[in-house]
Amino acid sequence: MKILVLGGDGFCGWPTSLHLSDLGHDVVIVDNLSRRRIDSELGAESLTPIRPAKERLSAWLHVSGRRISFLEADMTDFGVTLDLLRDECPEVVIHFAEQRAAPYSMKSPEHKNYTVRNNICATHNVLNGIVATGGETHLVHLGTMGVYGYGHDEPVPVPEGYLDVRFAAIDGREISDSIVYPPSPGSIYHMTKVMDATMFQYYAKNDHLRITDLHQGIVWGTQTEQTRRDERLINRFDYDGDYGTVLNRFLMQSAIGYPLTVYGTGGQTRAFIHIQDTCRCIANAIEHPPGRGSRPQIMNQMAETHRLRDLAEMVAGMSGCEIAYLPNPRNEMAENDLVVRNDSLRGFGWEPIHLDQALMTEVIEITQKYAHRCDRAKIPSTSYWTQERERSQTEQTGTPDVAAV
Amino acid sequence: MKILVLGGDGFCGWPTSLHLSDLGHDVVIVDNLSRRRIDSELGAESLTPIRPAKERLSAWLHVSGRRISFLEADMTDFGVTLDLLRDECPEVVIHFAEQRAAPYSMKSPEHKNYTVRNNICATHNVLNGIVATGGETHLVHLGTMGVYGYGHDEPVPVPEGYLDVRFAAIDGREISDSIVYPPSPGSIYHMTKVMDATMFQYYAKNDHLRITDLHQGIVWGTQTEQTRRDERLINRFDYDGDYGTVLNRFLMQSAIGYPLTVYGTGGQTRAFIHIQDTCRCIANAIEHPPGRGSRPQIMNQMAETHRLRDLAEMVAGMSGCEIAYLPNPRNEMAENDLVVRNDSLRGFGWEPIHLDQALMTEVIEITQKYAHRCDRAKIPSTSYWTQERERSQTEQTGTPDVAAV
Numbered sequence: 146m147k148i149l150v151l152g153g154d155g156f157c158g159w160p161t162s163l164h165l166s167d168l169g170h171d172v173v174i175v176d177n178l179s180r181r182r183i184d185s186e187l188g189a190e191s192l193t194p195i196r197p198a199k200e201r202l203s204a205w206l207h208v209s210g211r212r213i214s215f216l217e218a219d220m221t222d223f224g225v226t227l228d229l230l231r232d233e234c235p236e237v238v239i240h241f242a243e244q245r246a247a248p249y250s251m252k253s254p255e256h257k258n259y260t261v262r263n264n265i266c267a268t269h270n271v272l273n274g275i276v277a278t279g280g281e282t283h284l285v286h287l288g289t290m291g292v293y294g295y296g297h298d299e300p301v302p303v304p305e306g307y308l309d310v311r312f313a314a315i316d317g318r319e320i321s322d323s324i325v326y327p328p329s330p331g332s333i334y335h336m337t338k339v340m341d342a343t344m345f346q347y348y349a350k351n352d353h354l355r356i357t358d359l360h361q362g363i364v365w366g367t368q369t370e371q372t373r374r375d376e377r378l379i380n381r382f383d384y385d386g387d388y389g390t391v392l393n394r395f396l397m398q399s400a401i402g403y404p405l406t407v408y409g410t411g412g413q414t415r416a417f418i419h420i421q422d423t424c425r426c427i428a429n430a431i432e433h434p435p436g437r438g439s440r441p442q443i444m445n446q447m448a449e450t451h452r453l454r455d456l457a458e459m460v461a462g463m464s465g466c467e468i469a470y471l472p473n474p475r476n477e478m479a480e481n482d483l484v485v486r487n488d489s490l491r492g493f494g495w496e497p498i499h500l501d502q503a504l505m506t507e508v509i510e511i512t513q514k515y516a517h518r519c520d521r522a523k524i525p526s527t528s529y530w531t532q533e534r535e536r537s538q539t540e541q542t543g544t545p546d547v548a549a550v
Numbered sequence: 551m552k553i554l555v556l557g558g559d560g561f562c563g564w565p566t567s568l569h570l571s572d573l574g575h576d577v578v579i580v581d582n583l584s585r586r587r588i589d590s591e592l593g594a595e596s597l598t599p600i601r602p603a604k605e606r607l608s609a610w611l612h613v614s615g616r617r618i619s620f621l622e623a624d625m626t627d628f629g630v631t632l633d634l635l636r637d638e639c640p641e642v643v644i645h646f647a648e649q650r651a652a653p654y655s656m657k658s659p660e661h662k663n664y665t666v667r668n669n670i671c672a673t674h675n676v677l678n679g680i681v682a683t684g685g686e687t688h689l690v691h692l693g694t695m696g697v698y699g700y701g702h703d704e705p706v707p708v709p710e711g712y713l714d715v716r717f718a719a720i721d722g723r724e725i726s727d728s729i730v731y732p733p734s735p736g737s738i739y740h741m742t743k744v745m746d747a748t749m750f751q752y753y754a755k756n757d758h759l760r761i762t763d764l765h766q767g768i769v770w771g772t773q774t775e776q777t778r779r780d781e782r783l784i785n786r787f788d789y790d791g792d793y794g795t796v797l798n799r800f801l802m803q804s805a806i807g808y809p810l811t812v813y814g815t816g817g818q819t820r821a822f823i824h825i826q827d828t829c830r831c832i833a834n835a836i837e838h839p840p841g842r843g844s845r846p847q848i849m850n851q852m853a854e855t856h857r858l859r860d861l862a863e864m865v866a867g868m869s870g871c872e873i874a875y876l877p878n879p880r881n882e883m884a885e886n887d888l889v890v891r892n893d894s895l896r897g898f899g900w901e902p903i904h905l906d907q908a909l910m911t912e913v914i915e916i917t918q919k920y921a922h923r924c925d926r927a928k929i930p931s932t933s934y935w936t937q938e939r940e941r942s943q944t945e946q947t948g949t950p951d952v953a954a955v
Contacts, residue, residue, distance in 0.1 A: 254682045261670065262674075
C-alpha cells in the first residue's frame with residue numbers, strides 16, 4: 146500500500162516507517178523536523194546517537210534494498226497538506242505529526258499555544274485535505290490513553306473509546322446509548338488529543354471518512370527488529386525532563402547511579418507498550434480499516450498496566466539504585482487503578498512483549514551502552530502544571546527543579 | 551465592572567456592549583472587523599445601514615454620555631491577547647470573537663480551515679492569557695445550542711450542559727456520574743464550539759478559571775432599547791445565504807414577496823431567542839460568576855422552540871407569502887423534537903420576549919423599512935455540507951443554488 150507517515154522522523158514514526166517498508170509497503174515520510182529543533186531549544190538530545198534524516202534513509206536503502214521517500218514539510222500549512230495528498234494519493238495516512246510531550250506542553254504560555262496550534266491545525270488540515278481529495282484515504286492517528294483521564298474513584302474498565310450509558314428520557318423512560326468515553330485530559334497536550342477526537346467524530350459522521358484512532362499507552366524501549374539492523378538506523382531515546390517517559394528515565398537513572406525519582410506516592414497506574422509493538426499494532430490497524438460511514442474505530446494500543454512505584458522497585462531491584470519520592474508537579478490523583486480493554490488489537494492475533502521479557506535488553510543495548518552521552522542536568526523537569534505547584538515545590542526543596550517522571 | 555467585549559462590533563457583540571455600558575459598566579470593545587471584511591468577500595451587506603465602528607461609538611457617547619473604548623485587534627495573536635489582558639485588567643471578558651455562521655464554515659476547504667484556526671486560537675489565547683495574568687477574570691463565552699445536536703430518535707430534554715448517566719463498573723456495580731452532554735456538532739462551526747467546550751473543561755479543572763458558557767439558540771430581531779436610540783446605532787440584519795438565520799430570512803423574503811424557502815420537510819425544531827434577551831442574559835451571567843474551582847457553568851440561553859415549517863406558516867399568515875419546500879443542503883435529521891431546560895437564566899428573574907410579541911415590530915422597523923436595500927441574489931445559499939448533497943441539489947433543480955435557511 147502507499148502510506149504517508151506524517152511525523153515519520155520521530156520516536157514512534159521512524160521505527161513504524163521502517164517496519165511498514167519492511168512489510169513491503171510504499172512509505173513516504175513527511176516531517177518538519179520539529180522534534181530535532183526542540184532538542185536544540187531544550188539543549189537536550191537523544192541518548193542514542195540518531196543520524197540526520199537523509200543518512201538514515203540511505204542506510205535503510207543500503208540494508209534492506211527498499212526506498213523510503215522523505216519530504217520536509219509542515220502539515221500546519223493547508224496548501225502543503227493538500228498538494229501532498231493530491232500528489233501522493235495515499236491509501237493510508239498515519240498521523241504522528243503532533244507535539245507529543247505533556248511536560249513540554251506545560252512549560253510556558255507560549256508552549257501551550259504552540260502545542261494547540263500545531264496539533265489542531267495539523268489534524269484538521271489532514272481531515273480537510275482527505276475530504277477535498279475524494280475521501281477514500283484511511284487515516285490512522287496516534288492518540289493516547291491519557292484522554293480517558295486517571296481520575297475515577299472507582300475502578301471503571303476503560304473500554305475502547307466508547308462507553309455504554311443509560312439516562313432518563315423526557316417521559317421518564319430509560320435511554321441506552323453508546324457514547325464517546327467522557328474525556329478527562331490532564332495537560333494541554335492531552336487536551337489537544339481530545340479535540341482531535343471531536344474532529345474525528347465529526348468528519349466520520351459528516352463526510353464518512355475512515356478513521357482509526359489508536360489510544361496508546363506510554364511507549365518504552367528503543368530498538369525494533371529494523372532499527373537494530375544498522376547503527377545508523379538507531380531510534381531516539383529521550384530521558385530529559387520534558388520528553389523522557391517514566392520507564393526510560395528510570396532506566397537512565399539506574400545506569401548513571403541517579404536515584405529513581407518518583408512523584409508523590411508513585412501510586413499512579415499507567416498503561417505501557419513496547420515500541421516494537423507500536424509498529425506491529427499500526428501494521429494491524431492498516432489491514433483493518435473501518436468502512437465508510439462507520440464511527441471512528443478506536444483501539445487501545447497497550448500491553449499491560451503498572452503502578453509507577455512498582456516499576457521503580459523493579460528497576461531498583463535490577464540495579465541496586467535508590468528510590469527518591471518527590472513532590473508531584475502534575476495535577477493528578479495520587480493513586481489510581483487502571484483496567485484497560487485491548488480486545489481489538491489482540492483480536493488481530495497480536496501477542497504483546499512484556500516488561501519482564503525485554504527490560505534487560507534495553508539496559509544492555511541502550512542505557513549502559515550510551516550512559517557516557519547522558520547529561521545529568523537534563524533529567525530534572527522544570528514544567529509545572531500550575532503556579533501553585535511550582536511554589537509548593539520551591540518551598541519544600543529550595544528549587545523549582547524536579548526530576549521528571 | 552471593567553468588561554472586555556471581544557467581537558464587540560458584531561451582531562450580538564454590538565448591542566451587548568451598549569446594554570452593558572448603559573448599565574454603568576466600563577466597556578472596552580476589541581474587534582478585528584473580520585465580519586465587515588466577510589461582507590466584502592461575500593458581496594453581501596447588512597440590510598440595515600450599519601455605521602463604521604468609530605462613528606457608532608461617538609454616537610453612543612453623544613446619546614448616552616458614556617464612553618466605550620475600541621481597539622482593533624486580532625485575538626488569534628497571543629502577544630496581542632496577553633498585552634490586552636495585562637493593560638486592561640478586566641474583571642470580565644465576553645467572548646464573541648468567533649466565526650459564527652455554519653454555512654460560511656462549510657463553503658470550501660479554506661473556509662473550514664479559517665473557522666477552525668480562528669475560533670480555536672482565539673479561545674485558547676484568551677484562556678491561556680487569563681491564566682498568565684492571574685486567573686481571576688471571569689470568561690463568558692457565547693456557545694450554541696447546536697453542540698447538543700438534533701439527532702435523537704427519542705425526545706431527550708436538553709439539560710444545561712451536563713447529563714446524569716449510569717454505567718457499569720468493573721465489578722458489575724452501577725456508577726452514576728454527571729458528564730458533559732455528549733456533543734453532536736452538525737457543521738465545522740459547531741465542531742469548533744465543541745472543541746471550545748473541551749478547553750473550558752480543562753482550564754476550569756487545571757487552573758480553576760471561572761468560565762460561563764452560554765449555549766444560545768438562534769437569535770432573531772435586530773434592535774434593542776439602546777440601538778434604537780439613534781439611527782447611527784442600528785444593529786446589523788443579515789439575510790444572505792451564509793449569515794442570515796432562518797427567521798430573519800423568512801421576514802426578509804416576506805417583505806420582498808420571495809417565497810419562504812423551507813429545507814426538506816421543515817420538521818426541524820430549533821431554539822430561539824430575541825437579541826434584546828441575549829443582552830439581558832449576558833448581563834445576568836456577569837452578575838453570577840461561578841467560583842474558582844467549579845466546573846464551567848453552562849446555561850441554555852433560549853426562550854422558546856419552534857418547528858421551522860410552523861415559523862414559515864406564521865410569517866406566511868402575516869404576509870400572504872407562499873412557502874417553497876426545497877432539498878436540504880445540510881446533513882441533518884428531517885424531523886426532530888426539542889425540549890430544552892433554561893432554568894438557570896430564568897432563575898435570575900429573566901422574562902423572555904416571545905415571537906408573537908415582537909415579530910410585527912421587526913417587520914415594520916426593519917424588513918419593510920429597509921426592503922429597498924435587499925439584494926435578492928444574495929438570498930440563496932451556496933454552501934453544501936457534502937459533495938453528495940451538492941450533486942443531488944443540482945440534479946433536482948438544475949442549479950446548485952438553494953435559498954438558504
